Amino acid sequence: MPxxxxxxxxxxxxxxxxxxxxxxxxxWPGLQLTEFDPAALIDRRSRExxxxxxxxFFPLELSEGFLELVLKSTLETxxxxxxxxxxAIVLAFPLSLVVSRSLSISRIGPRSGPWMxxxxxxxxxxxxxxxxxxxxxxxxxxxxxAVGLGPAAGVFAIAINYSGMLGKVYFEIYEAGDTxxxxxxxxxxxxxxxxxFYGIFPVALPELVSYSVYRWECAVxxxxxxxxxxxxxxxxxxxxxxxxxxxxxxxxxxLVFFLLVLLADGISALLRRALA
Amino acid sequence: MDFNLDRVGLTLDGKHRAIEEISLGIAHGERxxxxxxxxxxxxxxxxxxxxxxxxxSGRLAVEGRDPWSxxxxxxxxxxxxxxxxYQAPPLPPRQRVVTAVLAGRLGRWPLWKSYASLAYPAxxxxxxxxxxxxxLAERLFDRCDRLSGGQLQRVGVARVLYQQPELxxxxxxxxxxxxxxxxxxxxxxNRESIARGVTxxxxxxxxxxxxRWFPRVVGLRDGVVTFDLPPVRITDAMLTELYASESxxxxxxxxxxxxxxAARLEPVAGAKQPLCR
Numbered sequence: 001m002p003x004x005x006x007x008x009x010x011x012x013x014x015x016x017x018x019x020x021x022x023x024x025x026x027x028w029p030g031l032q033l034t035e036f037d038p039a040a041l042i043d044r045r046s047r048e049x050x051x052x053x054x055x056x057f058f059p060l061e062l063s064e065g066f067l068e069l070v071l072k073s074t075l076e077t078x079x080x081x082x083x084x085x086x087x088a089i090v091l092a093f094p095l096s097l098v099v100s101r102s103l104s105i106s107r108i109g110p111r112s113g114p115w116m117x118x119x120x121x122x123x124x125x126x127x128x129x130x131x132x133x134x135x136x137x138x139x140x141x142x143x144x145x146a147v148g149l150g151p152a153a154g155v156f157a158i159a160i161n162y163s164g165m166l167g168k169v170y171f172e173i174y175e176a177g178d179t180x181x182x183x184x185x186x187x188x189x190x191x192x193x194x195x196x197f198y199g200i201f202p203v204a205l206p207e208l209v210s211y212s213v214y215r216w217e218c219a220v221x222x223x224x225x226x227x228x229x230x231x232x233x234x235x236x237x238x239x240x241x242x243x244x245x246x247x248x249x250x251x252x253x254x255l256v257f258f259l260l261v262l263l264a265d266g267i268s269a270l271l272r273r274a275l276a
Numbered sequence: 277m278d279f280n281l282d283r284v285g286l287t288l289d290g291k292h293r294a295i296e297e298i299s300l301g302i303a304h305g306e307r308x309x310x311x312x313x314x315x316x317x318x319x320x321x322x323x324x325x326x327x328x329x330x331x332x333s334g335r336l337a338v339e340g341r342d343p344w345s346x347x348x349x350x351x352x353x354x355x356x357x358x359x360x361x362y363q364a365p366p367l368p369p370r371q372r373v374v375t376a377v378l379a380g381r382l383g384r385w386p387l388w389k390s391y392a393s394l395a396y397p398a399x400x401x402x403x404x405x406x407x408x409x410x411x412l413a414e415r416l417f418d419r420c421d422r423l424s425g426g427q428l429q430r431v432g433v434a435r436v437l438y439q440q441p442e443l444x445x446x447x448x449x450x451x452x453x454x455x456x457x458x459x460x461x462x463x464x465x466n467r468e469s470i471a472r473g474v475t476x477x478x479x480x481x482x483x484x485x486x487x488r489w490f491p492r493v494v495g496l497r498d499g500v501v502t503f504d505l506p507p508v509r510i511t512d513a514m515l516t517e518l519y520a521s522e523s524x525x526x527x528x529x530x531x532x533x534x535x536x537x538a539a540r541l542e543p544v545a546g547a548k549q550p551l552c553r
Binding site for chain 1 (some may be wrong): 375383
């Protein structure tokens with residue numbers, strides 16, 4: 001068997017250097033274009049305006065009536081985030097399976113024409129891109145008009161936008177894991193869906209859960225932003241308080257955000273440990 | 277399952293020549309060991325027989341037909357009748373042993389059973405029986421990542437025993453086992469092959485195992501067959517030449533001196549004295 005001699009220099013060195021240079025070259029115009037200037041942050045005038053607003057943050061607004069309002073909005077925010085993320089998972093999971101290449105039977109042959117697999121995979125991929133390319137805030141603005149003010153618009157906006165993101169990351173997780181188990185099963189005559197559940201799913205599960213919980217955390221924050229355009233939840237309260245320049249109320253709500261993210265982080269860690 | 281290879285060649289990734297040219301016939305129910313130095317093409321040959329890799333030249337016939345001209349569903353059914361034991365068993369680390377073994381029958385089970393078995397194992401007695409044959413029944417409900425490399429390899433064997441295929445392909449199935457267990461597992465595969473009359477093709481690193489258990493041994497080097505004989509007709513010279521590029525003596529379990537079967541039986545023309553270190 002003739003064996004070609006390995007080169008004496010590291011053949012990967014040049015591509016690596018080229019990639020690093022390209023990254024820097026792309027970053028530079030980006031900073032120029034955005035007029036990135038850290039000095040503006042510590043400029044005297046900015047400091048004064050920021051300082052005045054931050055000064056009103058204390059003491060926190062803790063009156064019973066306001067807390068009750070915040071609690072109710074918090075529960076609504078959690079409900080929007082949870083329902084939206086759940087719907088997104090339900091949409092994303094089948095799409096991720098369609099897009100995934102590691103389940104492609106034609107890789108182990110016989111090929112049913114070179115384009116058959118891509119014929120289904122490509123449109124599914126475009127659908128995922130379409131779903132996630134439009135930000136949830138835009139969906140919310142559209143949906144508020146369609147289904148009216150309130151939490152339902154937020155739920156649908158999150159479901160649509162996040163299914164695109166989840167679907168993309170799900171299939172990347174399948175692809176990054178060890179695909180030999182699934183391939184071995186297909187080589188022993190198993191169908192592709194069974195091969196997925198016996199060969200890929202057990203490997204991918206902790207990452208799928210971890211990423212989905214992270215997305216739920218993002219959904220909590222996103223539902224707050226969407227509140228600003230009338231899609232329900234804590235955001236409506238925050239907007240009202242900010243408009244009235246009531247720093248105490250703003251800081252109470254921000255503290256609630258912090259606690260929510262802390263909660264999401266804890267849940268994620270708990271689930272990961274349970275699955276490890 | 278029977279095979280006929282007519283000058284089969286295999287080029288991987290368009291450049292690496294894994295199989296130069298092999299012509300070989302294997303009858304139904306035959307037990308064949310493939311030996312040779314690493315990189316000789318043993319794994320590639322097994323993957324070609326298992327229709328996992330398509331030959332790039334020559335003709336392959338399985339049961340008299342070219343498997344690569346079969347319709348997709350027919351090829352899937354053919355593959356469902358093939359059980360492969362891998363040197364590094366491709367088992368998800370978080371999967372339980374019972375699930376890993378039951379997965380052997382995914383190619384035969386109806387879909388609903390495959391999914392139902394994820395919720396509750398569909399055939400616990402069957403999985404236990406298969407594991408008992410490789411001395412691992414007590415690990416039935418353990419997760420695969422709790423097992424040692426040798427135990428994992430035996431789970432892979434148990435999966436194929438449970439699958440009950442008509443062709444068993446074993447790619448260095450006992451490379452992580454100690455000599456005693458290795459002997460037991462190779463014996464179990466041979467018993468399975470004899471009892472159900474199915475074809476067994478195994479690549480083995482340890483020459484003594486191949487000579488002890490298999491009525492037919494194929495020597496492979498640089499992607500070509502150097503000999504294809506029953507053990508009694510294999511000589512020291514053939515083995516020494518086969519492994520010349522790798523080591524001065526053919527590899528055996530624990531590097532024990534090789535005892536050729538010929539030495540124990542009637543002397544065969546051309547046979548030499550047992551090789552000693």
